[in-house]
Amino acid sequence: MDLKMGTILAAVTVLAVGCKIQYKTEQISYKAASANVSEGKRMTMLACGSCHYNFETKDFSGKKLEDSPKFLGKIYAANITQHPEHGAGKYTPGELAYLLRTGIGRTGRLMPYMHRPNMADEDLDAIIAYLKSDDRAVKPSERNPGETKYSPIGRLGLSFTKAGKYQEARIQKPVEDPVRLGKYLVDNLACFHCHSKSFASLDVHEPERSKGFMGGGNKLRDAAGKKIKAPNLTPHATGILNWTESEFRRAVTEGVSKDNSVVSYPMPLFAELTQAETSAIFAYLKTLPPIDNAVK
Ligand code: HEC
Ligand code: HEC
Structure with missing residues:
Protein backbone atom coordinates (compact mmCIF):
# COMPACT_ATOMS: atom_id res chain seq x y z
CA MET A 1 0.00 0.00 0.00
CA ASP A 2 1.51 3.37 -0.89
CA LEU A 3 1.57 6.31 1.48
CA LYS A 4 -1.31 8.17 -0.14
CA MET A 5 -3.65 5.21 0.10
CA GLY A 6 -2.63 4.76 3.75
CA THR A 7 -3.45 8.39 4.52
CA ILE A 8 -6.84 8.14 2.86
CA LEU A 9 -7.67 4.97 4.76
CA ALA A 10 -6.60 6.54 8.06
CA ALA A 11 -8.77 9.59 7.36
CA VAL A 12 -11.71 7.39 6.47
CA THR A 13 -11.27 5.43 9.69
CA VAL A 14 -11.16 8.56 11.85
CA LEU A 15 -14.26 9.92 10.13
CA ALA A 16 -16.07 6.63 10.37
CA VAL A 17 -15.57 6.21 14.07
CA GLY A 18 -17.32 9.50 14.71
CA CYS A 19 -20.22 9.00 12.31
CA LYS A 20 -23.83 9.09 13.07
CA ILE A 21 -25.62 5.81 12.74
CA GLN A 22 -27.55 6.09 15.96
CA TYR A 23 -30.84 8.01 16.02
CA LYS A 24 -33.57 9.00 18.41
CA THR A 25 -36.70 6.96 18.01
CA GLU A 26 -40.19 8.26 18.47
CA GLN A 27 -42.84 6.21 20.17
CA ILE A 28 -45.68 6.06 17.73
CA SER A 29 -48.94 4.33 18.29
CA TYR A 30 -49.76 2.12 15.40
CA LYS A 31 -53.08 0.46 15.06
CA ALA A 32 -53.02 -2.15 12.39
CA ALA A 33 -56.34 -2.74 10.73
CA SER A 34 -57.58 -6.31 11.05
CA ALA A 35 -55.18 -7.76 8.55
CA ASN A 36 -55.18 -11.00 6.67
CA VAL A 37 -52.48 -13.20 8.24
CA SER A 38 -52.03 -15.56 5.28
CA GLU A 39 -51.59 -12.61 2.94
CA GLY A 40 -49.18 -11.27 5.60
CA LYS A 41 -47.14 -14.46 5.42
CA ARG A 42 -46.97 -14.23 1.63
CA MET A 43 -45.88 -10.57 1.75
CA THR A 44 -43.34 -11.27 4.53
CA MET A 45 -41.82 -14.08 2.45
CA LEU A 46 -41.69 -11.77 -0.57
CA ALA A 47 -40.48 -8.57 1.11
CA CYS A 48 -38.38 -9.88 4.01
CA GLY A 49 -37.80 -13.57 3.25
CA SER A 50 -34.80 -13.19 0.94
CA CYS A 51 -32.79 -11.88 3.91
CA HIS A 52 -34.55 -13.16 7.05
CA TYR A 53 -36.00 -16.55 6.09
CA ASN A 54 -33.71 -19.45 6.87
CA PHE A 55 -34.34 -22.39 4.54
CA GLU A 56 -32.55 -24.85 6.85
CA THR A 57 -34.63 -24.12 9.92
CA LYS A 58 -37.70 -23.10 7.86
CA ASP A 59 -38.36 -20.02 9.95
CA PHE A 60 -37.49 -16.32 10.13
CA SER A 61 -34.45 -16.84 12.36
CA GLY A 62 -32.11 -15.00 9.96
CA LYS A 63 -28.82 -15.73 8.23
CA LYS A 64 -25.55 -14.28 7.00
CA LEU A 65 -25.89 -12.11 3.90
CA GLU A 66 -23.19 -13.59 1.71
CA ASP A 67 -23.80 -11.18 -1.13
CA SER A 68 -22.82 -7.99 0.69
CA PRO A 69 -19.43 -6.65 -0.36
CA LYS A 70 -16.73 -7.80 2.09
CA PHE A 71 -15.25 -4.32 2.54
CA LEU A 72 -18.46 -3.22 4.29
CA GLY A 73 -17.96 -5.78 7.03
CA LYS A 74 -19.99 -8.84 8.01
CA ILE A 75 -23.71 -8.42 7.76
CA TYR A 76 -26.25 -10.80 9.30
CA ALA A 77 -29.99 -10.48 8.82
CA ALA A 78 -31.42 -10.68 12.32
CA ASN A 79 -33.61 -13.35 13.85
CA ILE A 80 -37.08 -11.75 13.59
CA THR A 81 -39.07 -14.53 15.26
CA GLN A 82 -40.92 -13.67 18.46
CA HIS A 83 -38.06 -14.56 20.81
CA PRO A 84 -37.71 -11.59 23.20
CA GLU A 85 -33.89 -11.67 23.38
CA HIS A 86 -32.67 -13.48 20.27
CA GLY A 87 -35.51 -12.37 18.02
CA ALA A 88 -37.73 -9.33 17.48
CA GLY A 89 -40.23 -10.30 20.21
CA LYS A 90 -39.80 -6.97 22.00
CA TYR A 91 -40.84 -4.97 18.95
CA THR A 92 -44.32 -3.46 19.33
CA PRO A 93 -46.44 -3.02 16.17
CA GLY A 94 -45.62 0.71 16.38
CA GLU A 95 -41.88 0.02 16.50
CA LEU A 96 -42.14 -2.33 13.52
CA ALA A 97 -44.04 0.29 11.52
CA TYR A 98 -41.44 2.88 12.50
CA LEU A 99 -38.57 0.59 11.41
CA LEU A 100 -40.12 -0.12 8.02
CA ARG A 101 -41.09 3.49 7.35
CA THR A 102 -37.78 5.03 8.49
CA GLY A 103 -35.08 2.34 8.68
CA ILE A 104 -34.56 3.10 12.39
CA GLY A 105 -34.82 0.23 14.87
CA ARG A 106 -36.31 0.34 18.38
CA THR A 107 -32.91 0.99 19.96
CA GLY A 108 -32.18 3.83 17.53
CA ARG A 109 -29.92 1.90 15.19
CA LEU A 110 -30.10 2.80 11.49
CA MET A 111 -30.70 -0.32 9.38
CA PRO A 112 -31.42 0.95 5.89
CA TYR A 113 -32.21 -2.47 4.36
CA MET A 114 -35.72 -2.30 5.78
CA HIS A 115 -36.52 1.23 4.75
CA ARG A 116 -39.75 1.01 2.72
CA PRO A 117 -41.21 4.54 2.71
CA ASN A 118 -43.66 3.74 -0.07
CA MET A 119 -45.14 0.54 1.33
CA ALA A 120 -48.95 0.53 1.31
CA ASP A 121 -50.70 0.47 4.67
CA GLU A 122 -52.41 -2.82 3.82
CA ASP A 123 -49.06 -4.56 3.23
CA LEU A 124 -47.49 -3.01 6.33
CA ASP A 125 -50.50 -4.12 8.40
CA ALA A 126 -50.41 -7.63 6.97
CA ILE A 127 -46.67 -8.05 7.60
CA ILE A 128 -46.97 -6.79 11.19
CA ALA A 129 -50.00 -9.01 11.84
CA TYR A 130 -48.09 -11.99 10.48
CA LEU A 131 -44.96 -11.33 12.60
CA LYS A 132 -47.25 -11.25 15.66
CA SER A 133 -49.25 -14.34 14.62
CA ASP A 134 -48.93 -17.91 15.88
CA ASP A 135 -47.51 -19.25 12.62
CA ARG A 136 -44.69 -21.79 13.10
CA ALA A 137 -42.13 -19.75 11.17
CA VAL A 138 -42.32 -16.79 13.59
CA LYS A 139 -42.52 -18.79 16.86
CA PRO A 140 -39.70 -17.81 19.26
CA SER A 141 -36.40 -19.28 18.08
CA GLU A 142 -33.19 -19.00 20.09
CA ARG A 143 -30.99 -19.25 17.02
CA ASN A 144 -28.38 -16.54 16.74
CA PRO A 145 -27.53 -16.04 13.07
CA GLY A 146 -24.48 -13.89 14.00
CA GLU A 147 -23.79 -10.27 14.90
CA THR A 148 -23.45 -7.63 12.20
CA LYS A 149 -20.03 -5.95 12.35
CA TYR A 150 -19.40 -3.10 9.98
CA SER A 151 -15.91 -2.22 8.86
CA PRO A 152 -14.90 1.48 9.16
CA ILE A 153 -15.82 1.90 5.49
CA GLY A 154 -19.15 0.20 6.12
CA ARG A 155 -19.83 2.62 8.98
CA LEU A 156 -18.85 5.54 6.81
CA GLY A 157 -21.20 4.37 4.06
CA LEU A 158 -24.01 4.05 6.59
CA SER A 159 -23.38 7.54 7.91
CA PHE A 160 -24.11 8.94 4.44
CA THR A 161 -27.38 7.03 4.35
CA LYS A 162 -30.23 9.22 5.43
CA ALA A 163 -32.80 7.84 7.79
CA GLY A 164 -36.41 8.50 6.87
CA LYS A 165 -38.95 10.61 8.71
CA TYR A 166 -41.99 8.90 10.10
CA GLN A 167 -45.13 9.77 8.26
CA GLU A 168 -48.48 8.28 8.72
CA ALA A 169 -48.64 7.28 5.14
CA ARG A 170 -52.12 6.10 4.19
CA ILE A 171 -50.70 4.67 1.01
CA GLN A 172 -53.06 2.64 -1.15
CA LYS A 173 -51.81 -0.38 -3.04
CA PRO A 174 -52.42 0.27 -6.77
CA VAL A 175 -53.98 -3.12 -7.47
CA GLU A 176 -56.17 -2.00 -10.39
CA ASP A 177 -53.47 -0.67 -12.71
C1 HEC B 1 -31.74 -6.82 2.14
C2 HEC B 1 -31.91 -7.62 3.30
C3 HEC B 1 -33.08 -7.35 4.24
C4 HEC B 1 -34.42 -7.27 3.94
C5 HEC B 1 -35.08 -7.41 2.58
C6 HEC B 1 -35.11 -7.08 5.19
N1 HEC B 1 -34.21 -7.03 6.22
FE1 HEC B 1 -34.62 -6.84 8.22
N2 HEC B 1 -32.63 -6.85 8.65
C7 HEC B 1 -31.60 -7.02 7.74
C8 HEC B 1 -30.32 -6.97 8.41
C9 HEC B 1 -28.96 -7.10 7.76
C10 HEC B 1 -30.61 -6.75 9.80
C11 HEC B 1 -29.60 -6.62 10.94
C12 HEC B 1 -28.97 -5.28 10.86
C13 HEC B 1 -27.97 -5.03 11.94
O1 HEC B 1 -27.74 -5.92 12.77
O2 HEC B 1 -27.45 -3.92 11.96
C14 HEC B 1 -32.07 -6.69 9.91
C15 HEC B 1 -32.76 -6.48 11.10
C16 HEC B 1 -34.14 -6.52 11.23
C17 HEC B 1 -34.85 -6.42 12.49
C18 HEC B 1 -34.21 -6.34 13.88
C19 HEC B 1 -33.93 -4.94 14.23
C20 HEC B 1 -33.17 -4.77 15.53
O3 HEC B 1 -33.50 -3.83 16.26
O4 HEC B 1 -32.24 -5.55 15.79
C21 HEC B 1 -36.19 -6.48 12.20
C22 HEC B 1 -37.35 -6.43 13.20
C23 HEC B 1 -36.31 -6.61 10.76
N3 HEC B 1 -35.06 -6.64 10.21
C24 HEC B 1 -37.52 -6.70 10.09
C25 HEC B 1 -37.64 -6.81 8.69
C26 HEC B 1 -38.91 -6.88 8.00
C27 HEC B 1 -40.28 -6.91 8.67
C28 HEC B 1 -38.63 -6.94 6.67
C29 HEC B 1 -39.58 -7.02 5.51
C30 HEC B 1 -40.51 -5.93 5.36
C31 HEC B 1 -37.17 -6.91 6.53
N4 HEC B 1 -36.62 -6.83 7.78
C32 HEC B 1 -36.48 -6.95 5.31
C33 HEC B 1 -31.75 -7.21 6.38
C34 HEC B 1 -32.96 -7.19 5.68
C1 HEC C 1 -30.35 -9.38 -3.77
C2 HEC C 1 -30.23 -8.86 -5.12
C3 HEC C 1 -31.40 -9.06 -6.07
C4 HEC C 1 -32.73 -8.74 -5.87
C5 HEC C 1 -33.38 -8.12 -4.64
C6 HEC C 1 -33.40 -9.07 -7.11
N1 HEC C 1 -32.54 -9.59 -8.01
FE1 HEC C 1 -32.98 -10.32 -9.85
N2 HEC C 1 -31.07 -10.99 -10.07
C7 HEC C 1 -30.02 -10.72 -9.21
C8 HEC C 1 -28.81 -11.32 -9.75
C9 HEC C 1 -27.42 -11.24 -9.12
C10 HEC C 1 -29.17 -11.99 -10.93
C11 HEC C 1 -28.25 -12.80 -11.85
C12 HEC C 1 -28.20 -14.21 -11.37
C13 HEC C 1 -27.39 -15.10 -12.30
O1 HEC C 1 -26.76 -14.60 -13.23
O2 HEC C 1 -27.41 -16.33 -12.07
C14 HEC C 1 -30.61 -11.74 -11.11
C15 HEC C 1 -31.35 -12.23 -12.17
C16 HEC C 1 -32.66 -11.86 -12.46
C17 HEC C 1 -33.38 -12.23 -13.67
C18 HEC C 1 -32.81 -13.09 -14.81
C19 HEC C 1 -32.14 -12.19 -15.79
C20 HEC C 1 -31.24 -12.88 -16.77
O3 HEC C 1 -30.72 -12.16 -17.66
O4 HEC C 1 -31.01 -14.10 -16.66
C21 HEC C 1 -34.60 -11.64 -13.60
C22 HEC C 1 -35.71 -11.70 -14.65
C23 HEC C 1 -34.66 -10.92 -12.34
N3 HEC C 1 -33.47 -11.08 -11.69
C24 HEC C 1 -35.75 -10.19 -11.90
C25 HEC C 1 -35.86 -9.65 -10.62
C26 HEC C 1 -37.08 -9.07 -10.08
C27 HEC C 1 -38.37 -8.89 -10.85
C28 HEC C 1 -36.81 -8.73 -8.79
C29 HEC C 1 -37.76 -8.16 -7.75
C30 HEC C 1 -39.05 -8.83 -7.59
C31 HEC C 1 -35.42 -9.07 -8.52
N4 HEC C 1 -34.88 -9.61 -9.65
C32 HEC C 1 -34.76 -8.85 -7.32
C33 HEC C 1 -30.11 -10.01 -8.02
C34 HEC C 1 -31.30 -9.59 -7.42
Missing part, protein backbone atom coordinates in the same frame (compact mmCIF):
# COMPACT_ATOMS: atom_id res chain seq x y z
CA PRO A 178 -50.84 -3.25 -13.79
CA VAL A 179 -48.10 -0.71 -14.61
CA ARG A 180 -48.49 1.07 -11.27
CA LEU A 181 -48.67 -2.26 -9.43
CA GLY A 182 -45.49 -3.34 -11.20
CA LYS A 183 -43.76 -0.13 -10.14
CA TYR A 184 -44.96 -0.68 -6.56
CA LEU A 185 -43.54 -4.22 -6.49
CA VAL A 186 -40.18 -3.27 -8.02
CA ASP A 187 -39.95 -0.65 -5.25
CA ASN A 188 -41.18 -2.67 -2.26
CA LEU A 189 -39.60 -6.01 -3.16
CA ALA A 190 -36.38 -4.04 -3.70
CA CYS A 191 -35.70 -5.38 -7.22
CA PHE A 192 -34.17 -1.98 -8.00
CA HIS A 193 -31.69 -2.20 -5.09
CA CYS A 194 -29.79 -4.97 -6.87
CA HIS A 195 -30.73 -4.36 -10.51
CA SER A 196 -29.56 -0.71 -10.76
CA LYS A 197 -26.03 0.66 -11.00
CA SER A 198 -24.90 0.57 -7.38
CA PHE A 199 -26.18 0.34 -3.82
CA ALA A 200 -24.42 3.67 -3.26
CA SER A 201 -26.69 5.66 -5.60
CA LEU A 202 -30.16 4.39 -4.76
CA ASP A 203 -33.07 6.73 -4.06
CA VAL A 204 -35.45 4.79 -1.83
CA HIS A 205 -38.04 7.58 -1.83
CA GLU A 206 -38.17 7.87 -5.61
CA PRO A 207 -36.63 4.66 -6.92
CA GLU A 208 -36.68 5.78 -10.58
CA ARG A 209 -34.13 8.47 -9.66
CA SER A 210 -31.57 5.83 -8.72
CA LYS A 211 -28.53 5.82 -11.02
CA GLY A 212 -28.95 3.39 -13.91
CA PHE A 213 -32.41 2.41 -12.64
CA MET A 214 -32.98 -1.29 -13.48
CA GLY A 215 -30.13 -1.15 -16.00
CA GLY A 216 -28.05 -3.68 -14.04
CA GLY A 217 -24.33 -3.69 -13.32
CA ASN A 218 -24.45 -3.59 -9.51
CA LYS A 219 -21.62 -5.74 -8.20
CA LEU A 220 -22.74 -8.49 -5.85
CA ARG A 221 -21.41 -11.85 -4.69
CA ASP A 222 -22.81 -15.29 -5.32
CA ALA A 223 -23.06 -18.09 -2.73
CA ALA A 224 -19.41 -19.09 -3.34
CA GLY A 225 -18.26 -15.50 -2.73
CA LYS A 226 -17.51 -14.92 -6.43
CA LYS A 227 -18.30 -11.54 -8.00
CA ILE A 228 -21.54 -11.43 -9.94
CA LYS A 229 -23.20 -8.46 -11.64
CA ALA A 230 -26.95 -7.95 -11.62
CA PRO A 231 -28.49 -8.22 -15.11
CA ASN A 232 -30.09 -5.38 -17.04
CA LEU A 233 -33.91 -5.56 -16.84
CA THR A 234 -34.77 -2.57 -19.05
CA PRO A 235 -36.41 -3.07 -22.48
CA HIS A 236 -33.14 -2.99 -24.44
CA ALA A 237 -31.56 -5.82 -26.47
CA THR A 238 -28.97 -6.11 -23.68
CA GLY A 239 -31.87 -6.36 -21.19
CA ILE A 240 -35.27 -8.03 -21.45
CA LEU A 241 -36.40 -6.60 -24.80
CA ASN A 242 -36.54 -10.05 -26.37
CA TRP A 243 -38.00 -11.86 -23.37
CA THR A 244 -41.55 -13.17 -23.29
CA GLU A 245 -43.71 -12.67 -20.24
CA SER A 246 -43.66 -16.39 -19.45
CA GLU A 247 -39.85 -16.53 -19.69
CA PHE A 248 -39.76 -13.61 -17.27
CA ARG A 249 -42.18 -15.29 -14.87
CA ARG A 250 -40.17 -18.51 -14.94
CA ALA A 251 -36.92 -16.67 -14.13
CA VAL A 252 -38.45 -14.78 -11.21
CA THR A 253 -40.55 -17.55 -9.64
CA GLU A 254 -38.63 -20.71 -10.60
CA GLY A 255 -35.08 -19.46 -11.07
CA VAL A 256 -34.59 -20.62 -14.67
CA SER A 257 -33.42 -18.01 -17.18
CA LYS A 258 -34.40 -17.50 -20.84
CA ASP A 259 -31.44 -19.64 -21.98
CA ASN A 260 -32.37 -22.37 -19.43
CA SER A 261 -29.43 -21.55 -17.15
CA VAL A 262 -30.01 -21.38 -13.41
CA VAL A 263 -30.62 -17.91 -11.98
CA SER A 264 -28.30 -18.09 -9.01
CA TYR A 265 -27.93 -16.48 -5.58
CA PRO A 266 -28.24 -13.69 -4.59
CA MET A 267 -31.29 -13.41 -6.87
CA PRO A 268 -34.11 -14.38 -4.48
CA LEU A 269 -36.72 -16.84 -5.66
CA PHE A 270 -40.04 -14.99 -5.57
CA ALA A 271 -42.13 -18.16 -5.71
CA GLU A 272 -45.11 -16.51 -3.99
CA LEU A 273 -45.70 -13.92 -6.72
CA THR A 274 -49.02 -14.43 -8.51
CA GLN A 275 -49.33 -14.49 -12.28
CA ALA A 276 -50.98 -11.05 -12.15
CA GLU A 277 -48.02 -9.68 -10.16
CA THR A 278 -45.23 -10.98 -12.43
CA SER A 279 -47.26 -9.79 -15.39
CA ALA A 280 -47.53 -6.33 -13.75
CA ILE A 281 -43.77 -6.17 -13.09
CA PHE A 282 -43.07 -7.17 -16.70
CA ALA A 283 -45.53 -4.54 -18.02
CA TYR A 284 -43.90 -1.87 -15.86
CA LEU A 285 -40.35 -2.79 -16.92
CA LYS A 286 -41.44 -2.44 -20.56
CA THR A 287 -42.31 1.23 -19.91
CA LEU A 288 -38.80 2.14 -18.67
CA PRO A 289 -36.23 4.00 -20.78
CA PRO A 290 -34.03 1.32 -22.39
CA ILE A 291 -30.46 1.29 -21.07
CA ASP A 292 -27.67 -0.10 -23.24
CA ASN A 293 -25.67 -2.15 -20.77
CA ALA A 294 -24.45 -5.62 -21.66
CA VAL A 295 -23.77 -7.22 -18.28
CA LYS A 296 -21.30 -10.07 -18.31
